[in-house]
Amino acid sequence: MNKKILIQKGDITKFDGDAIVNAANRSLLGGGGVDGAIHRAAGTLLLEECKTLNGCKTGEAKITKGYDLEAKYVIHTVGPIYSGKDTDKIFLESCYKNSLNLARENDIHTIAFPAISTGVYGYPKEEAVPIAFDMVIKWLEENKDYNMEVTFMCFNDEIYRLFMTMNLGGRSGRRGQGK
Numbered sequence: 206m207n208k209k210i211l212i213q214k215g216d217i218t219k220f221d222g223d224a225i226v227n228a229a230n231r232s233l234l235g236g237g238g239v240d241g242a243i244h245r246a247a248g249t250l251l252l253e254e255c256k257t258l259n260g261c262k263t264g265e266a267k268i269t270k271g272y273d274l275e276a277k278y279v280i281h282t283v284g285p286i287y288s289g290k291d292t293d294k295i296f297l298e299s300c301y302k303n304s305l306n307l308a309r310e311n312d313i314h315t316i317a318f319p320a321i322s323t324g325v326y327g328y329p330k331e332e333a334v335p336i337a338f339d340m341v342i343k344w345l346e347e348n349k350d351y352n353m354e355v356t357f358m359c360f361n362d363e364i365y366r367l368f369m370t371m372n373l374g375g376r377s378g379r380r381g382q383g384k
């Protein structure tokens with residue numbers, strides 16, 4: 206099993222690491238779901254900093270401080286609203302890739318992701334989880350020279366079960382090789 210990937214159940218706002226990722230919307234001015242929870246836990250200064258960022262395009266990522274959170278930074282990314290088109294996957298992959306690139310640029314070594322787009326944005330969980338997992342594996346392989354630990358913070362049992370299946374080698378078998 207790859208020790209650089211952790212799968213945990215819980216609330217991402219409690220993550221005690223360098224950064225958490227927010228599944229935001231293009232305005233970056235807050236919302237429901239994990240976005241609302243992060244803004245409530247971080248305090249109003251987070252919104253003030255977000256107002257200076259001029260929003261964020263789908264698939265891209267922007268960084269702020271974490272304020273009252275344990276995490277030092279919040280990386281805000283905007284997942285696709287599920288449409289059933291091929292572009293959904295490309296945008297979802299970009300969220301993970303661009304968040305990790307931005308993390309590396311900011312010397313972040315521990316980061317937690319929620320399951321981007323699987324709530325309000327309607328991405329089917331059984332499709333979104335393998336996309337997330339495979340993209341993170343790919344990024345870690347391409348950035349072997351950099352020490353990064355990625356936590357998938359699962360807020361519900363189904364997401365947790367899907368990530369655990371991936372990590373045990375479920376779909377591709379790559380995790381089942383004694384690593």
Ligand code: AR6
Pocket residue numbers: 215216217218228229230235236237238239240241242284319320321322323324325326327328358359360361364
């Ligand atoms: N910790 C970890 N994961 C969580 C938490 C939490 N505290 N709360 C929810 N989740 P969603 P989206 C999970 O809807 O689908 C907002 O209004 C949740 O179970 O938060 O990308 C934004 O402003 C689900 O698996 O984000 C946007 O408008 C996952 O986080 C829109 O929702 C994502 O669900 C973005 O929609």
